[in-house]
Amino acid sequence: MSQGVRPPRSADPWRSHVTRIRSITDEIAGVRTYELAFADEAVGRDYRFAAGQFNMLYLPGIGEAAISVSSDPASRGTIAHTVRAVGNVTAALARLDVGAEVLVRGPFGAPWPLDRVAGRDVVIVGGGLGLASQRAAIRVLARGGVSARSVTVLHGGKTPAGLLYRDEYPAWRAAGIDVRTVVDAPADGWTGTVGLVTDLLTGLPLAADATMILCCGPDPMMVGIAEAATRRGVPAAQVFLSLERNMACAVAHCGLCQFGPLFVCRDGPVLGYDSIAGLLAVPHL
Amino acid sequence: MSASVSSVGSWHWLDGAGLEAVIESLRRAGHRVIGPQVADGAIVLRDLASVSALPAGWLDEQDGGTYRLRHDPAAGVFDHVVGPHSLKNFLFPARETIATFTRTDGTWAQAEEPPPDPPLAVVGVRGCDLAALAVQDRVFLGGEHVDPAYRSRRERLFVVAVNCRRAAATCFCHSMGCGPAAGPGFDLALTEIDGRFACETGSERGAAILAAACDTGATLICCTPAEVEAARGVPRDLERRMHDRRPAEGSPAPRSLDTHDIRDLLMANLEHPRWDDVAARCLSCTNCTLVCPTCFCASVQEVADLSGDHVDRERHWASCFTLDHARMHAHSVRSSTASRYRQWLTHKFAGWIDQFGTSGCTGCGRCITWCPVAIDVTAEIAAIRATDGRAPPGGEAAS
Numbered sequence: 001m002s003q004g005v006r007p008p009r010s011a012d013p014w015r016s017h018v019t020r021i022r023s024i025t026d027e028i029a030g031v032r033t034y035e036l037a038f039a040d041e042a043v044g045r046d047y048r049f050a051a052g053q054f055n056m057l058y059l060p061g062i063g064e065a066a067i068s069v070s071s072d073p074a075s076r077g078t079i080a081h082t083v084r085a086v087g088n089v090t091a092a093l094a095r096l097d098v099g100a101e102v103l104v105r106g107p108f109g110a111p112w113p114l115d116r117v118a119g120r121d122v123v124i125v126g127g128g129l130g131l132a133s134q135r136a137a138i139r140v141l142a143r144g145g146v147s148a149r150s151v152t153v154l155h156g157g158k159t160p161a162g163l164l165y166r167d168e169y170p171a172w173r174a175a176g177i178d179v180r181t182v183v184d185a186p187a188d189g190w191t192g193t194v195g196l197v198t199d200l201l202t203g204l205p206l207a208a209d210a211t212m213i214l215c216c217g218p219d220p221m222m223v224g225i226a227e228a229a230t231r232r233g234v235p236a237a238q239v240f241l242s243l244e245r246n247m248a249c250a251v252a253h254c255g256l257c258q259f260g261p262l263f264v265c266r267d268g269p270v271l272g273y274d275s276i277a278g279l280l281a282v283p284h285l
Numbered sequence: 286m287s288a289s290v291s292s293v294g295s296w297h298w299l300d301g302a303g304l305e306a307v308i309e310s311l312r313r314a315g316h317r318v319i320g321p322q323v324a325d326g327a328i329v330l331r332d333l334a335s336v337s338a339l340p341a342g343w344l345d346e347q348d349g350g351t352y353r354l355r356h357d358p359a360a361g362v363f364d365h366v367v368g369p370h371s372l373k374n375f376l377f378p379a380r381e382t383i384a385t386f387t388r389t390d391g392t393w394a395q396a397e398e399p400p401p402d403p404p405l406a407v408v409g410v411r412g413c414d415l416a417a418l419a420v421q422d423r424v425f426l427g428g429e430h431v432d433p434a435y436r437s438r439r440e441r442l443f444v445v446a447v448n449c450r451r452a453a454a455t456c457f458c459h460s461m462g463c464g465p466a467a468g469p470g471f472d473l474a475l476t477e478i479d480g481r482f483a484c485e486t487g488s489e490r491g492a493a494i495l496a497a498a499c500d501t502g503a504t505l506i507c508c509t510p511a512e513v514e515a516a517r518g519v520p521r522d523l524e525r526r527m528h529d530r531r532p533a534e535g536s537p538a539p540r541s542l543d544t545h546d547i548r549d550l551l552m553a554n555l556e557h558p559r560w561d562d563v564a565a566r567c568l569s570c571t572n573c574t575l576v577c578p579t580c581f582c583a584s585v586q587e588v589a590d591l592s593g594d595h596v597d598r599e600r601h602w603a604s605c606f607t608l609d610h611a612r613m614h615a616h617s618v619r620s621s622t623a624s625r626y627r628q629w630l631t632h633k634f635a636g637w638i639d640q641f642g643t644s645g646c647t648g649c650g651r652c653i654t655w656c657p658v659a660i661d662v663t664a665e666i667a668a669i670r671a672t673d674g675r676a677p678p679g680g681e682a683a684s
């Protein structure tokens with residue numbers, strides 16, 4: 001597994017950094033991207049993360065939420081998180097305006113294996129908001145930060161209005177990325193594909209041995225993608241899934257995120273399908 | 286006696302007054318001294334005023350879902366075994382503030398770590414609980430991140446261990462390789478023989494406390510080689526009897542557990558029908574996880590004052606037997622009791638090995654004693670082993 005950036009071992013893992021919301025972008029219904037600037041410029045300058053890692057976003061008195069970083073890891077001073085208002089913390093976040101404080105611990109977790117994509121065909125499969133955890137990787141690939149042989153983004157949403165980051169597709173395409181979308185419930189005027197994101201994979205020619213799949217979405221969707229890809233000969237060790245579990249600490253101390261013998265916060269969230277296929281097959285694990 | 290009498294690995298006789306002097310020396314050195322005492326019908330760990338508060342003459346009769354104290358004038362000071370408390374209650378307390386935030390003029394600031402509590406000294410720590418301490422060390426100190434509060438308490442902890450000379454029916458430390466002999470990891474270790482204690486010095490700090498005890502009037506007499514051998518033989522004899530399942534007269538046989546290949550056995554049987562069988566009995570009450578000396582799951586609550594400008598982040602023990610443990614948005618990953626019991630048992634005996642290179646079980650037997658419906662991990666694992674769904678070694682299925 002690729003090694004992400006971690007706070008130093010000597011640091012108190014419960015220490016949060018103050019950031020302020022610099023900008024808010026409305027993405028799709030109920031989903032916003034928050035650009036956060038570190039209040040302490042030195043902290044912001046030194047903050048590093050790898051694409052696919054997450055932060056614990058903290059609103060004192062309300063709680064923490066584990067959210068992947070969706071900005072380019074090369075940017076300095078600010079980070080972005082794309083968040084759906086779905087729980088206590090994320091709903092409170094959605095009530096905040098520009099200038100409000102959001103506290104941040106991180107980064108944590110294993111990132112996307114961008115250190116292993118050179119010369120390969122990278123297929124990024126994002127179901128719904130899953131694409132948020134992949135935007136950092138897409139930005140690295142779009143600017144040629146790592147030299148994949150080809151990059152394809154397969155993104156599925158419920159409706160055309162539910163497709164995430166639509167404004168960015170032209171830039172991704174201009175960078176040579178093949179962006180394909182699919183919706184479940186088409187609206188008037190939709191001329192694209194109708195179906196599931198697994199259907200997009202079915203229609204995509206694959207050089208199996210050279211393919212790396214980076215997948216994030218609901219568990220059943222990820223299992224569907226992983227099974228389809230491995231059936232077509234993509235080695236399970238080249239299929240990566242980003243899991244989501246309950247978390248309180250993010251440093252393998254609280255035990256809440258356990259998935260079989262794995263701590264999703266530390267060993268994941270990005271995990272090779274070869275290491276978790278057996279676990280994913282067990283209901284309610 | 287001079288300080289040079291005591292050194293790591295040396296053995297001395299302590300009588301009751303000598304043990305009192307040790308406790309007094311610990312207190313003078315700034316320790317909060319904790320020890321086993323009878324309270325509310327059980328032997329619990331609490332602040333220890335003096336040797337006279339120790340549970341001399343008390344025996345605990347333990348079995349599945351059963352804990353009773355019995356007074357026996359012939360019983361020694363430490364002939365009870367383990368009660369519901371362990372070192373976990375003190376090093377990883379059930380409730381603890383892990384961070385504090387204050388808002389001033391609209392800006393949040395996190396407080397510096399508060400000054401540490403006085404160092405702890407715990408008297409009467411058994412082999413299983415010393416092993417459990419080493420297991421929790423791996424969780425909170427051995428990984429990529431260190432828990433500062435645990436580290437602060439752990440680094441200053443003073444352990445007066447006790448070598449068991451009696452086992453309860455729920456004990457299986459011998460199966461887990463964690464007892465009944467205590468150690469390593471103690472500062473001093475006591476073996477009770479004929480009303481006195483053979484005291485082994487396990488650390489420089491232990492030697493220093495013994496020296497200080499001498500200064501307050503304790504008399505230390507060196508154990509002869511034959512006496513040392515006799516003291517070492519006490520837990521060794523018990524271990525042999527536990528292995529042979531040959532209890533002391535009038536006592537029930539302790540439990541045992543076949544740990545051979547246990548990780549693979551459990552991970553290969555995640556869908557074994559026994560999980561539903563045990564789930565039909567399990568109340569999902571969380572008692573086993575609360576009394577377990579190694580269970581480390583925790584969640585964090587926000588505790589704000591009325592103004593909302595002062596927030597403590599309070600960590601409290603969590604249990605994999607609750608729906609909240611694996612809650613994701615509106616649903617829980619482990620919605621059935623079977624899945625939650627499976628999580629607990631497979632984590633303890635299998636996942637732990639992957640995570641920390643050691644079993645999470647030390648054979649203390651608390652989860653058996655304090656289970657209100659007497660579920661017995663050793664019996665559950667034996668049942669899975671007896672009907673192991675895997676093909677036998679060699680590849681061909683048994684015909």
